[in-house]
Amino acid sequence: MLTIHDLDVFYGPIQALHGVSLQVNQGEAVAVLGANGAGKSTLIKAIMGLVRPKSGAVLLDGKPIQELPPWEHTARGLALVPEGGRVFRDLSVEQNLLLGGYLRDEQANREQMAWVYQLFPVLAERRRQQAKTLSGGEQQMLAIGRALMARPRLLLIDEVSMGLMPILVQKVFQVLGELRRQEVSILLVEQNAAAALDVVDRAYVLENGRMVLEGPADVLRQEPKVQAAYLGG
Numbered sequence: 021m022l023t024i025h026d027l028d029v030f031y032g033p034i035q036a037l038h039g040v041s042l043q044v045n046q047g048e049a050v051a052v053l054g055a056n057g058a059g060k061s062t063l064i065k066a067i068m069g070l071v072r073p074k075s076g077a078v079l080l081d082g083k084p085i086q087e088l089p090p091w092e093h094t095a096r097g098l099a100l101v102p103e104g105g106r107v108f109r110d111l112s113v114e115q116n117l118l119l120g121g122y123l124r125d126e127q128a129n130r131e132q133m134a135w136v137y138q139l140f141p142v143l144a145e146r147r148r149q150q151a152k153t154l155s156g157g158e159q160q161m162l163a164i165g166r167a168l169m170a171r172p173r174l175l176l177i178d179e180v181s182m183g184l185m186p187i188l189v190q191k192v193f194q195v196l197g198e199l200r201r202q203e204v205s206i207l208l209v210e211q212n213a214a215a216a217l218d219v220v221d222r223a224y225v226l227e228n229g230r231m232v233l234e235g236p237a238d239v240l241r242q243e244p245k246v247q248a249a250y251l252g253g
């Protein structure tokens with residue numbers, strides 16, 4: 021479904037990604053693990069069209085999308101949960117959700133919103149509240165809900181577990197499991213390898229802008245390098 025081939029991304033003179041390649045198959049959940057500054061957010065932004073690679077390709081269903089603006093990515097079935105959630109703070113929960121569905125009609129949005137409220141009942145309780153009055157964890161759920169309003173085929177998630185207490189991390193990853201049953205493909209970048217490896221099929225490890233490891237989640241969990249760097253083993 022998504023193929024990234026030999027991607028180079030620069031910020032001015034700084035090269036953030038070096039020849040990065042990756043694949044997400046239809047129905048798959050894939051994680052990219054990496055430390056601070058490894059290039060995880062850059063990779064997600066390059067997939068979503070928010071930064072332009074210097075070379076390489078981002079292919080969706082075999083077609084290059086790296087030159088397209090971000091909204092064209094949304095129209096093609098990609099949705100992003102950005103780092104830190106980035107909800108619209110002064111808008112209500114419901115208004116935030118509707119913005120996620122801006123390409124879809126009212127009927128579709130009503131149905132999708134009912135589903136989001138079912139996944140995150142706390143959002144339904146707070147539907148009229150301004151987003152800034154939500155707790156950090158609730159804002160994170162709202163960011164996921166907003167992305168889901170677009171009914172994505174592929175959900176891109178940048179550090180969903182950041183700043184969440186373990187019980188909420190569990191809750192959020194539980195929802196990701198539910199999404200998989202609904203045939204939504206997932207690409208998540210994470211520092212929380214333990215939680216990520218529990219929910220994905222495959223994972224990659226990104227170090228200083230380079231992919232250094234790749235494999236099934238079960239295999240990577242046993243890798244000494246992953247254990248030492250991410251699992252405290």
Ligand SMILES: Nc1ncnc2c1ncn2[C@@H]1O[C@H](COP(=O)(O)OP(=O)(O)OP(=O)(O)O)[C@@H](O)[C@H]1O
Nearest residue numbers: 031034036054055056057058059060061062063211
């Ligand atoms: N707008 C920018 N201008 C210049 N350098 C940048 C910019 N954004 C990121 N970088 C640099 O690119 C590298 C990768 O950053 P990126 O944000 O992709 O890392 P990350 O893996 O998401 O880190 P974190 O876990 O801290 O979120 C870093 O060295 C960072 O300083």
Ligand SMILES: [Mg+2]
Nearest residue numbers: 060061062103
């Ligand atoms: Mg980041």
